[in-house]
Amino acid sequence: xxxxxxxxxxxxxxxxxxxxxxxxxxxxxxxxxxxxxxxxxxxxxxxxxxxxxxxxxxxxxxxxxxxxxxxxxxxxxxxxxxxxxxxxxxxxxxxxxxxxxxxxxxxxxxxxxxxxxxxxxxxxxxxxxxxxxxxxxxxxxxxxxxxxxxxxxxxxxxxxxxxxxxxxxxxxxxxxxxxxxxxxxxxxxxxxxxxxxxxxxxxxxxxxxxxxxxxxxxxxxxxxxxxxxxxxxxxxxxxxxxxxxxxxxxxxxxxxxxxxxxxxxxxxxxxxxxxxxxxxxxxxxxxxxxxxxxxxxxxxxxxxxxxxxxxxxxxxxxxxxxxxxxxxxxxxxxxxxxxxxxxxxxxxxxxxxxxxxxxxxxxxxxxxxxxxxxxxxxxxxxxxxxxxxxxxxxxxxxxxxxxxxxxxxxxxxxxxxxxxxxxxxxxxxxxxxxxxxxxxxxxxxxxxxxxxxxxxxxxxxxxxxxxxxxxxxxxxxxxxxxxxxxxxx
Amino acid sequence: xxxxxxxxxxxxxxxxxxxxxxxxxxxxxxxxxxxxxxxxxxxxxxxxxxxxxxxxxxxxxxxxxxxxxxxxxxxxxxxxxxxxxxxxxxxxxxxxxxxxxxxxxxxxxxxxxxxxxxxxxxxxxxxxxxxxxxxxxxxxxxxxxxxxxxxxxxxxxxxxxxxxxxxxxxxxxxxxxxxxxxxxxxxxxxxxxxxxxxxxxxxxxxxxxxxxxxxxxxxxxxxxxxxxxxxxxxxxxxxxxxxxxxxxxxx
Numbered sequence: 001x002x003x004x005x006x007x008x009x010x011x012x013x014x015x016x017x018x019x020x021x022x023x024x025x026x027x028x029x030x031x032x033x034x035x036x037x038x039x040x041x042x043x044x045x046x047x048x049x050x051x052x053x054x055x056x057x058x059x060x061x062x063x064x065x066x067x068x069x070x071x072x073x074x075x076x077x078x079x080x081x082x083x084x085x086x087x088x089x090x091x092x093x094x095x096x097x098x099x100x101x102x103x104x105x106x107x108x109x110x111x112x113x114x115x116x117x118x119x120x121x122x123x124x125x126x127x128x129x130x131x132x133x134x135x136x137x138x139x140x141x142x143x144x145x146x147x148x149x150x151x152x153x154x155x156x157x158x159x160x161x162x163x164x165x166x167x168x169x170x171x172x173x174x175x176x177x178x179x180x181x182x183x184x185x186x187x188x189x190x191x192x193x194x195x196x197x198x199x200x201x202x203x204x205x206x207x208x209x210x211x212x213x214x215x216x217x218x219x220x221x222x223x224x225x226x227x228x229x230x231x232x233x234x235x236x237x238x239x240x241x242x243x244x245x246x247x248x249x250x251x252x253x254x255x256x257x258x259x260x261x262x263x264x265x266x267x268x269x270x271x272x273x274x275x276x277x278x279x280x281x282x283x284x285x286x287x288x289x290x291x292x293x294x295x296x297x298x299x300x301x302x303x304x305x306x307x308x309x310x311x312x313x314x315x316x317x318x319x320x321x322x323x324x325x326x327x328x329x330x331x332x333x334x335x336x337x338x339x340x341x342x343x344x345x346x347x348x349x350x351x352x353x354x355x356x357x358x359x360x361x362x363x364x365x366x367x368x369x370x371x372x373x374x375x376x377x378x379x380x381x382x383x384x385x386x387x388x389x390x391x392x393x394x395x396x397x398x399x400x401x402x403x404x405x406x407x408x409x410x411x412x413x414x415x416x417x418x419x420x421x422x423x424x425x426x427x428x429x430x431x432x433x434x435x436x437x438x439x440x441x442x443x444x445x446x447x448x449x450x451x452x453x454x455x456x457x458x459x460x461x462x463x464x465x466x467x468x469x470x471x472x473x474x475x476x477x478x479x480x481x482x483x484x485x486x487x488x489x
Numbered sequence: 490x491x492x493x494x495x496x497x498x499x500x501x502x503x504x505x506x507x508x509x510x511x512x513x514x515x516x517x518x519x520x521x522x523x524x525x526x527x528x529x530x531x532x533x534x535x536x537x538x539x540x541x542x543x544x545x546x547x548x549x550x551x552x553x554x555x556x557x558x559x560x561x562x563x564x565x566x567x568x569x570x571x572x573x574x575x576x577x578x579x580x581x582x583x584x585x586x587x588x589x590x591x592x593x594x595x596x597x598x599x600x601x602x603x604x605x606x607x608x609x610x611x612x613x614x615x616x617x618x619x620x621x622x623x624x625x626x627x628x629x630x631x632x633x634x635x636x637x638x639x640x641x642x643x644x645x646x647x648x649x650x651x652x653x654x655x656x657x658x659x660x661x662x663x664x665x666x667x668x669x670x671x672x673x674x675x676x677x678x679x680x681x682x683x684x685x686x687x688x689x690x691x692x693x694x695x696x697x698x699x700x701x702x703x704x705x706x707x708x709x710x711x712x713x714x715x716x717x718x719x720x721x722x723x724x725x726x727x728x729x730x731x732x733x734x735x736x737x738x739x740x
Contacts, residue, residue: 436543440542442593443567445653446567446596446600447592455584462583
């Protein structure tokens with residue numbers, strides 16, 4: 001059998017069938033009645049003891065959502081989603097009051113995922129204890145634990161669940177929530193606004209460089225449950241924060257729904273670095289099951305000289321619909337998007353970014369690496385625009401696609417629009433295949449087919465991997481190898 | 490039994506038979522040159538021995554140090570001690586040459602049940618061997634063969650051979666695309682790897698390479714078979730008479 005064919009077969013049998021995070025945690029949970037209605041929205045809001053203004057905001061979104069149509073412009077196809085067939089809220093029955101009271105089953109789950117919740121373990125589990133990572137863990141719909149809170153508070157950093165922020169820091173939430181992604185921004189964002197259950201909230205005060213990496217870990221456990229998390233990160237003037245997000249889900253036959261909204265606000269001279277490793281369950285080898293991942297992520301470089309950088313490693317989900325974007329409002333602000341999107345089996349990825357240049361001397365950089373294997377479809381969709389007053393705006397875009405096998409597809413759909421004649425936009429794109437010759441060359445030097453594919457793919461994504469924080473880069477590299485390799489043992 | 494023993498080898502690609510009963514014995518310490526007109530099957534021989542996909546062996550045997558090569562996958566053949574210096578070395582973008590060399594060496598060592606080399610040991614060995622071939626540190630940092638000149642690519646092949654220390658090395662048209670200076674460097678590299686424990690098979694269309702890498706034996710290949718064998722003077726004779734006797738003009 002030709003090496004490429006063999007590798008493709010191994011890839012096909014492995015990645016999709018051996019999803020190692022596919023276990024289910026057996027805990028009792030409390031769910032909202034199935035389906036979506038004003039009552040569901042009220043139920044969620046009441047569960048969270050939300051103030052009236054929050055409920056009104058949600059209901060407004062729900063009513064708008066009823067009038068909206070599901071977008072169909074993305075290059076993905078799936079049976080029509082019955083939004084009444086999902087549970088919109090699930091929480092573990094025992095609500096913990098402190099870290100010590102967390103259900104041991106949940107703790108065991110996060111241990112299995114390699115996310116140490118307890119601070120002591122977190123310290124022990126991290127190679128460089130001088131730079132620990134603070135973790136907010138979201139299990140189905142609720143945040144179950146936030147570590148290192150006290151230590152962060154000393155610097156004035158607020159890192160907590162969004163529910164807690166709504167109760168404890170209403171003035172910040174009111175000011176910023178929905179200010180980047182408006183209520184009726186798009187179908188999924190509006191749905192999220194109506195029913196979001198939890199997520200993380202971060203506020204970095206003026207001039208503070210967040211002393212540790214902040215991280216959220218999302219886990220969907222319950223059957224037929226949608227996860228709608230909402231994350232809001234604000235870096236005040238001169239602040240800096242690096243934030244990591246990881247996601248997994250159990251192996252289920254049905255399609256689980258995930259529609260998150262992430263809003264980033266960078267004020268004058270502030271910088272936010274947001275990294276994602278997304279490994280939701282991709283479905284089985286026949287394309288059954290898997291997560292529908294419809295995500296709205298947007299950053300607003302609101303102040304001058306601010307910077308927002310998105311880095312994503314996308315290996316999971318049956319369908320990915322995701323365009324982390326930057327609004328470059330402040331003069332001299334910078335936006336970056338670094339992406340590795342791997343699709344295999346029957347996965348469909350339509351992902352990219354938007355760079356909206358509004359301020360003067362704004363610059364953006366897009367490096368996208370798509371890898372398609374199996375029978376997957378992998379689309380890069382990106383928009384770069386310069387508005388009238390955005391003089392001297394600059395963009396550099398490079399999107400490369402790599403095909404493994406001959407049954408997959410890679411597509412590049414760039415939209416470029418400059419309304420200011422001083423804008424300089426560059427776009428480079430390539431599509432290549434791992435060739436038989438490359439594989440044979442590696443094999444002749446003694447590499448196994450799996451090692452050869454991993455080496456070639458790692459070479460292909462190197463520019464993006466370098467952007468990830470150290471701790472994540474190693475994990476991501478492993479994940480890429482596991483996603484595309486044959487034998488791991 | 491010879492170190493490399495090929496017996497009555499038949500092989501086809503896409504149902505077209507290219508090797509038609511080729512036999513060859515190469516002992517340790519010997520350098521054999523295989524010459525022949527275009528299309529005689531010289532490169533096919535190198536691919537069939539090293540296990541390139543799409544080539545099907547229909548008859549015959551090939552062993553390396555008693556190991557049945559034809560039973561092994563390409564990577565296992567490499568670990569067993571077979572090395573092919575490619576006529577057209579392949580580019581692997583984004584993979585630093587140094588990383589590639591290390592991955593290859595360690596993969597072979599693992600396959601043979603040996604320990605992987607430590608980073609300092611590995612770096613020391615590569616540096617020494619690279620310097621010998623005039624390969625700069627900058628070249629080692631660049632992607633494998635990416636942006637390399639013809640001469641650099643061939644030197645990189647010889648560096649890999651020096652590092653992997655094969656029992657049998659097949660050099661496929663190593664002289665193609667080289668100017669005379671590059672040819673000298675590459676030939677010196679190859680000559681320094683001649684040893685009593687190692688055999689080499691040098692495939693070439695022209696005699697000029699054999700002025701630099703002097704063979705012990707010369708074989709003429711035609712229509713998938715070895716039709717004549719002799720000492721190094723056979724190459725000179727071919728240079729004078731061309732391949733006309735074999736139905737083709739000297740190119």
